[in-house]
Amino acid sequence: MSTAPTIAIVGAGLGGLTLARVLRTHGIASTVYERDASPTARDQGGTLDLDEESGQRALSAAGLLEEFRELSRPEGGEVRLLGKDASTVLHAPAPEGGGDRPEIDRSALRGLLLDSLPRGTVRWGRTVRAVAAPPAGRPTLTLSDGERVEADLVVGADGAWSRVRPLLSDAPPVYSGVTMSHGLLEDVDTRHRALAEFVGHGSMYAFGDERAVVAQRNGGGRIRVYCSVKVPEGWSDTEGAAPEAVTKRVLDHFPGWDDALRALITDTDRPLVLRPVHALPVGYRWDRVRGLTLLGDAAHLMSPYAGAGANLAMLDGAELAGAIAAHDDLETALNVYETALFPRGETAAALAAANLTGFLRPDGLRIARDVFVSLTSHTPKAASGDDTR
Ligand SMILES: Cc1cc2nc3c(=O)[nH]c(=O)nc-3n(C[C@H](O)[C@H](O)[C@H](O)COP(=O)(O)OP(=O)(O)OC[C@H]3O[C@@H](n4cnc5c(N)ncnc54)[C@H](O)[C@@H]3O)c2cc1C
Numbered sequence: 001m002s003t004a005p006t007i008a009i010v011g012a013g014l015g016g017l018t019l020a021r022v023l024r025t026h027g028i029a030s031t032v033y034e035r036d037a038s039p040t041a042r043d044q045g046g047t048l049d050l051d052e053e054s055g056q057r058a059l060s061a062a063g064l065l066e067e068f069r070e071l072s073r074p075e076g077g078e079v080r081l082l083g084k085d086a087s088t089v090l091h092a093p094a095p096e097g098g099g100d101r102p103e104i105d106r107s108a109l110r111g112l113l114l115d116s117l118p119r120g121t122v123r124w125g126r127t128v129r130a131v132a133a134p135p136a137g138r139p140t141l142t143l144s145d146g147e148r149v150e151a152d153l154v155v156g157a158d159g160a161w162s163r164v165r166p167l168l169s170d171a172p173p174v175y176s177g178v179t180m181s182h183g184l185l186e187d188v189d190t191r192h193r194a195l196a197e198f199v200g201h202g203s204m205y206a207f208g209d210e211r212a213v214v215a216q217r218n219g220g221g222r223i224r225v226y227c228s229v230k231v232p233e234g235w236s237d238t239e240g241a242a243p244e245a246v247t248k249r250v251l252d253h254f255p256g257w258d259d260a261l262r263a264l265i266t267d268t269d270r271p272l273v274l275r276p277v278h279a280l281p282v283g284y285r286w287d288r289v290r291g292l293t294l295l296g297d298a299a300h301l302m303s304p305y306a307g308a309g310a311n312l313a314m315l316d317g318a319e320l321a322g323a324i325a326a327h328d329d330l331e332t333a334l335n336v337y338e339t340a341l342f343p344r345g346e347t348a349a350a351l352a353a354a355n356l357t358g359f360l361r362p363d364g365l366r367i368a369r370d371v372f373v374s375l376t377s378h379t380p381k382a383a384s385g386d387d388t389r
Helices: 014-025 055-061 065-071 106-115 193-199 243-251 259-266 309-326 330-359 364-376
Strands: 007-010 031-033 047-049 079-082 088-092 103-105 128-132 140-143 148-150 153-156 174-185 203-208 211-218 222-230 273-279 292-294
Touching: 007 014, 014 031, 014 055, 014 106, 014 309, 047 106, 047 211, 055 065, 055 309, 065 103, 065 106, 079 364, 088 364, 103 106, 174 259, 193 211, 193 222, 193 259, 203 364, 211 259, 222 259, 243 259, 243 273, 273 330, 292 330, 309 330, 330 364
Parallel strands: 007 031, 007 153, 079 203, 153 292
Antiparallel strands: 047 103, 079 088, 128 140, 140 148, 174 222, 174 273, 203 211, 211 222
16 A cells, blocks of 8 residues: 555454554554443453464464463363263364464463553554544544544444444344353362363363353463353343342253252352353345445354354454555455455354354254364364254
């Protein structure tokens, strides 16, 4: 690109930061507007395995692959699949050296990207309240303090409930019928030794009765626990409820499950948080609007059941930066980017929807076993079978 455009990125998640970083490697400056007050204002969540074709490809474009390998946790690739009675259906030890999808804590990955950006690139505590895109002029952001920012390009990297998305399409995310509880066990090798041994060094999945308990070992002696249940959306409203009542609300969905699996729900060190799972329609896309685009969850929000959202967000960021650098005309760059983005998002969203439906069927354990056998032999495969939900 001959004259660098002014680029405003809304959201300092993994997607927005990868975009800023790869732009930077091409000598193009950008500004990231983030509503969190600081990098540590919010728990960044658990562990991610980065795929060679998406997350790692993005880090390669960012020039950060070596640093990523140093921060990754190869032992986190261990996988256990259990029945609701805790019987082992599959146990795959971590591949040598982390295999082709090494695990990394999200906070470490976000820190790596942040540290790679010039100071001041991310403007913390700057919530974007409104976005306007006049047909003839440049798009404008209005920030929470009233400041207005004009740019040649505004990128919505602002996640599930994007403020930029409504300017491109009016289709909102839809509740999947599944709500997840999020729990955290801390200092597990001292305080929760039996559960630490039960979960192992990587991820443990248990499926049955159209429900799931997933526990993932993180760095820093932590285990994150996610339970999935099929409930009406209002079930997650816990306003005013005591933590014990929220725990009971989740536990009541797991009668007859093994004591260790139930202990993963009851023994958490922080109150459980209930989060409904939303997704954009599979095949979601929009018509070009001058000076605006989306990436990551803003572009293709899907259930976590494909383990793909963060990987794709990073690849989107890297691809968008590459397209901007490669084309003199911004609209041409956006066309090139979106032409590849839409089918990529559609494939992953279809996999996520198939796995969510398949794993939470009455025979979900069998379906999960088929998928996990493929995954642990490094060939991704969608859940199969009739949708009887
Ligand atoms: C339980 C769970 C497990 C998952 N596991 C995996 C996995 O194993 N592998 C994987 O690849 N993916 C996984 N995902 C999906 C992954 O977390 C998301 O797809 C990914 O974080 C999307 O990144 P993003 O940058 O698009 O958006 P986000 O990470 O949501 O970042 C958006 C940023 O925008 C900011 N923001 C929002 N609104 C505004 C505003 N108005 N103004 C300014 N800033 C704003 C937010 O504060 C946030 O920092 C999982 C998701 C969940 C819920």
